[in-house]
Amino acid sequence: MFPHTAPDPRIGRRLDDPVVETPAFLVSDAKLEANLTAAKERAKALGVTLRPHLKTHKSIEIARRQMMSPEGPATVSTLLEAEYFAANGVTDLIYAVGIAPQKLGRVERIRASGCDLKILLDNVDAARHVSAYTAARSIEIPVLVEIDVDGHRSGITPESDLLLEVVKSLTGGARFVGLLTHAGASYDKEGAANARGAARRERDGIVLAADRLRAEGIEVPIVSVGSTPTVFAAEDETGVTEIRCGVYAMFDLFMTNLGVCTLDRIAGSVLTTVIGHQKEKGQVIVDAGWMAMSRDRGTARQHEDFGYGLVCDLAGRPVRGLDVRMTGANQEHGILQAVAGEALKPEDFPVGRRLRILPNHACPTAAPYEKLLLVEDETLTVKAALDHVRGW
Amino acid sequence: MFPHTAPDPRIGRRLDDPVVETPAFLVSDAKLEANLTAAKERAKALGVTLRPHLKTHKSIEIARRQMMSPEGPATVSTLLEAEYFAANGVTDLIYAVGIAPQKLGRVERIRASGCDLKILLDNVDAARHVSAYTAARSIEIPVLVEIDVDGHRSGITPESDLLLEVVKSLTGGARFVGLLTHAGASYDKEGAANARGAARRERDGIVLAADRLRAEGIEVPIVSVGSTPTVFAAEDETGVTEIRCGVYAMFDLFMTNLGVCTLDRIAGSVLTTVIGHQKEKGQVIVDAGWMAMSRDRGTARQHEDFGYGLVCDLAGRPVRGLDVRMTGANQEHGILQAVAGEALKPEDFPVGRRLRILPNHACPTAAPYEKLLLVEDETLTVKAALDHVRGW
Incomplete structure (x- = not known):
């Protein structure tokens, strides 16, 4: 699976050598390294775990430089990414897109290969599907519940009654392991003040949700937040256990315009x-x-x-x-x-x-x-x- | 090269079967067939050769249903497409993007594999590069010159002095085989009248250019025009030898809005x-x-x-x-x-x-x-x- 073939003929060639055909996607080694280091330093300063999102490049070689260890943790956006990174030794992954019931077989196979792949959901229906599947197969699948802190896309608002309902719908081998949110609205406005505000809302929202669950006696081991703008703007992540960011590895003109x-x-x-x-x-x-x-x-x-x-x-x-x-x-x-x-x-x-x-x-x-x-x-x-x- | 592996497990499954994972790209067999037939009938009615553009799907199985014969003719947008279709028996191809000098080695290899791959250019510099390359390697590469009929992108205007200059710059094994144009402006406005006008301008422009070359004693065997809107709107292609179109195989919402x-x-x-x-x-x-x-x-x-x-x-x-x-x-x-x-x-x-x-x-x-x-x-x-x- 995913075998490496003969050495690429382009290695060692200059960018103006005809052997390096165009178009080609280039990654500056020094800039990549500086960006990866910056996120590690952010995590250290904030006292949280860094769980980088690998969807930007989908490359194991970049992932190994980006993660805190060769085994992870990391985040993926597709199950193909999960399979590929699992096959390359990454054992701690979150698939950060709400689960479709039809994907549970593939999730089971990835987990059986030795990777602790965790899934995400934000509704009772999905929770019931995962509960029924794990019960029928006598397996365990760790589940994160998605929190919506800014009306960006998916997730449950921290104050909602639905939050408890969804978590309590997880039965069988569907094991609740924590909460996850993504401050997608941090992409909508330019400037550092906006990013700082988005980071505060991201933290305050998910911490409120975690506190509500803990008040009910539910353990919340993972409290996961992140987006490239908020990770680089956050001033305080008290109550959060890990930060996620992806595009920072390469950055781009959109991030430049945002001021990130x-x-x-x-x-x-x-x-x-x-x-x-x-x-x-x-x-x-x-x-x-x-x-x-x-x-x-x-x-x-x-x-x-x-x-x-x-x-x-x-x-x-x-x-x-x-x-x-x-x-x-x-x-x-x-x-x-x-x-x-x-x-x-x-x-x-x-x-x-x-x-x-x-x-x-x-x-x-x-x-x-x-x-x-x-x-x-x-x-x-x-x-x-x-x-x-x-x-x- | 491009080997086929074990039968795909999705074959024979219904679209709601979990084995057919999502997202997946679907092609309706009956609609595809109707679209492919429509273009063949257009070519027949207009009395020209159909040289479909394969860039929309890049699939040999669709190409074989789309082309007039398993050997072609056809059009491609990248040299990877050219290699793939050549390896699958297509022997008459035009690479319809202006040639970069650094790509001539790859063109030579594809031609040596038995495919009559033709290239495109619209300037004296590129003509000189191809002339020098073919002379140095003692090989022949057939060249089309691109005509600009609507200011869309690249090409030489039919009336321009540059046209003769470029054609006359082709020496060595750089063999001039004809003219090619693409009425890209047919995408800019909705409605049948616009498409008919674009088709007329496409034909009138390229025929004028061909006539100017013939008046100088230069043979112009290929006179190639096309875009999906103009192919389906053209009323008369007198003087044109072949039509090209690509997106018609599948169509899409953009083409629906255009009225095509x-x-x-x-x-x-x-x-x-x-x-x-x-x-x-x-x-x-x-x-x-x-x-x-x-x-x-x-x-x-x-x-x-x-x-x-x-x-x-x-x-x-x-x-x-x-x-x-x-x-x-x-x-x-x-x-x-x-x-x-x-x-x-x-x-x-x-x-x-x-x-x-x-x-x-x-x-x-x-x-x-x-x-x-x-x-x-x-x-x-x-x-x-x-x-x-x-x-x-």
């Missing part, structure tokens, strides 16, 4: 090659379109709309501040243009020139590539071709 | 499972988010904004006309809501219920799935798990 990171901390980029020009329009055409960058236009509703990405040179430095962006994209074509300054000249971007484009959102951008190329920043060479999983 | 197809011709959908509710908001939460649907929000600028997709029952019929849509999405969560009618009730969408979501855009939606599941429409069972390629 600076541009020079973005570790993920797409390597592309110039294939033509529309001289009259001041456009440069490259071989990375929306399949390579993703259709994510998240920055469109922020203070800087980066189009499909910010254009950088081979070393990863913006070619002209924030001025040159991928303003349009088709499936395999990208259109680069200056948004304010002088029109781009073909002689500055000759056919065959390579560029790096910073993405709006690291998670969808990294997803379609067969491998993620880890780049040695000083030499601009490929250090490793990282395995990861795609699909479900 | 009706809703019941959309062959691709995403199978998903209900995992929860937000009762107060009338929301149903499912296990297909933007990773499963894609981030494509193309219908946002059309007369019906379908959010991330239109919600259908297991048989593929809209559950309540155009009213119930995926109005929000996170990476692996989708939020379903009524946009005008009565709020959704949890009892109508119980946890575990399966639904099918029609996508905005078939190409990005199908891309991340390991297999595409072909569905027998009468029995709602999986007929085949189709191989396809992902990435580059």
Whole structure:
């Protein structure tokens, strides 16, 4: 399962070597390391466990550098990720999407392989399905209940009567192990004050929910919170046992606009090659379109709309501040243009020139590539071709 | 290369069988067949060759039903597609994205494997790169020159002096074999009149360019046009030798909004499972988010904004006309809501219920799935798990 094959021919090659074909997804080794270290330091300062979300890259090699131990803990967004990380020795995982009853067989198989995979739910129906399944199979599945602290998506509000009802519906081998919340609303507004407020609401909400359960004599071993903005803004996580964050490993333009990171901390980029020009329009055409960058236009509703990405040179430095962006994209074509300054000249971007484009959102951008190329920043060479999983 | 493994366990299972896990990408067999037939009939009626674009599904099994022969002709958007289809016996391909010089080695290898792969370019620099490469390697590479009929993206305008310059820059083994254009502007406006106009401009532009070259004594064997809207709207393709179209195989909500197809011709959908509710908001939460649907929000600028997709029952019929849509999405969560009618009730969408979501855009939606599941429409069972390629 997930075998490694012959050494990748790109390893040791420079980013302008034809063997490194484009488009390719690059991860700056030094920036990645700095980002991973920053989250570990946050967890230490806050006195909580770090349970990174691995959905951004889905790569065991990055996960091993990111987790507190080779066995975890960590968070996943699909059962394929759970299988892959379990097969690679990770034994403490939360699948942080509400469980569908039909997935319990696959959960059982992953747990039987030796991984303590925990599941999530927020309703009585799902709790009954898990209870019935575990009773029928005489097995145990640890369950977290999802709390909604900001009306973002799913979960139960901390004050709700439903909370006790759902927890009490867990019978058979459906073992309640704690609460989980995600302050998704921290993505909606820019600025540090918003992130700090979201972090406070995330903590206050889940701690209230945990206290209500404990008042009923129910143990709540895991109290799990997190999102990249709140983890980096949180001032106090008293009552919380662990923090989760994912996109921070690579960061992206969306996070830069939010104010969570600076541009020079973005570790993920797409390597592309110039294939033509529309001289009259001041456009440069490259071989990375929306399949390579993703259709994510998240920055469109922020203070800087980066189009499909910010254009950088081979070393990863913006070619002209924030001025040159991928303003349009088709499936395999990208259109680069200056948004304010002088029109781009073909002689500055000759056919065959390579560029790096910073993405709006690291998670969808990294997803379609067969491998993620880890780049040695000083030499601009490929250090490793990282395995990861795609699909479900 | 691209080996087939053991039979897929999903074959023969109904769409509500837990073995068919969600999210999954479904292709209705009957609708696919009707769409493929319609394009063949268009080509016949217009008296031209059909060279379908395989980028929508990237699957040899669909391609074989779609092409005029098992050997082609066909169009691809990446060299990985070219390799995959060549390895599966397709011998007449156009790679319809302007060539990057660094890709010529891979083109050479694909051609050496027995596939007549043709490349595309629109500038003197690229022409010189191909000329130098073929001369140095003593090989031949057939080249098409791209024409711009509507300012959509890349290409040379038919009247431009550059046209002759580029064609005359092709020396060595860089053999000029014709012209190609894509009326991308046909996607910008709704209605049949717009598509008919775009088809006329596509033909008039490329025929003018071909005539200008012939007046110089240059042969132009291939005159290639196409986009799904123009292929289905064209009234006369005199002077054109072949038509290209891709998304028509599956169609999607964007094409429905354009007026190119009706809703019941959309062959691709995403199978998903209900995992929860937000009762107060009338929301149903499912296990297909933007990773499963894609981030494509193309219908946002059309007369019906379908959010991330239109919600259908297991048989593929809209559950309540155009009213119930995926109005929000996170990476692996989708939020379903009524946009005008009565709020959704949890009892109508119980946890575990399966639904099918029609996508905005078939190409990005199908891309991340390991297999595409072909569905027998009468029995709602999986007929085949189709191989396809992902990435580059």
